[in-house]
């Protein structure tokens with residue numbers, strides 16, 4: 001591919017007409033540049049978004065070596081770029097408070113890095129009322145083009161906080177391709193959820209009448225097969241594979257951005273990953289978001305295919321909300337917050353009757369409607385494996401008990417309806433989770 005930002009340019013410039021909403025899609029980014037190599041144009045890229053003077057570059061030792069040093073050199077002539085090398089940054093609010101003070105006097109903040117560095121810079125600059133731009137050093141996640149920041153609260157809960165968009169997002173594919181292979185595999189895991197998230201979202205839409213949007217999928221439908229067919233080349237740092245990875249990640253983020261909801265790429269599989277991040281405590285293996293999402297996507301694909309194989313819909317019973325058990329696992333305070341979310345999607349009485357009737361009505365159609373969304377479990381697993389990513393909880397290094405809990409209980413955390421919910425309310429989820437323990 002010659003032009004890595006085809007379509008992305010149109011979206012950024014407000015030139016892409018969304019057939020679904022009958023209006024031009026709007027996203028809050030001024031400049032997105034993805035090129036094989038950005039050497040020599042770093043200063044210009046930043047100048048284009050108004051970053052000329054009094055800048056600070058924020059990186060860690062690794063990303064400084066990967067790209068930061070080159071950017072610093074590029075600013076040698078003007079001397080307008082200071083360098084702040086973070087030591088083991090972590091995405092929590094205390095760290096952000098500390099960083100805010102260190103960067104407060106600058107006109108612009110240039111983040112150089114991926115997950116955590118992007119999140120802490122994004123959130124600190126939002127709180128400080130500063131602008132920021134980011135140079136990616138790896139395609140490990142799609143947070144570059146999201147307006148939320150993933151932060152851990154003092155309670156241990158990890159949440160997505162409303163934040164802001166980078167003015168500029170820049171990818172040097174050669175730099176990204178040189179990053180350790182597990183990072184691209186993680187980004188691929190985060191992309192792999194598309195099919196299962198779409199199936200979950202469609203179920204929610206058909207069963208509950210909630211909003212569903214096709215346009216976030218429309219913009220990535222050409223690139224996903226290109227990426228998938230190159231999954232095995234990610235690990236060897238292939239430029240084409242890395243380019244498609246960044247395109248799919250970026251388009252995924254832009255879809256969330258213009259549609260205003262994250263459902264297109266975050267349903268049951270993200271909840272499983274989220275449960276691990278919030279409640280693993282000492283048992284968390286230190287795996288990345290995308291690695292967990294990749295494994296959880298396979299779990300969701302197996303659950304969906306198991307349920308959808310049946311000619312008849314599952315019969316739901318009243319939703320069981322076991323608060324004492326939630327308190328035991330989550331602590332009192334978080335359990336209460338989760339219960340308040342969980343209760344919103346619980347069925348009993350009339351709502352239960354209605355849901356069961358509706359499932360009877362739509363089941364045959366639903367099975368047919370989701371066919372175009374699907375990728376077979378075997379194919380998903382093969383691609384994830386070839387990308388170099390873990391494909392089951394054992395390879396993630398997560399305890400069986402913990403992963404089992406995540407499958408069975410993650411739905412308690414968010415009022416977002418998925419196949420986990422119908423499986424649980426039908427009394428099928430615990431057995432399914434036990435079967436998953438044997439998939440390794």
Ligand SMILES: [Zn+2]
Pocket residue numbers: 142190265270289293
């Ligand atoms: Zn994700």
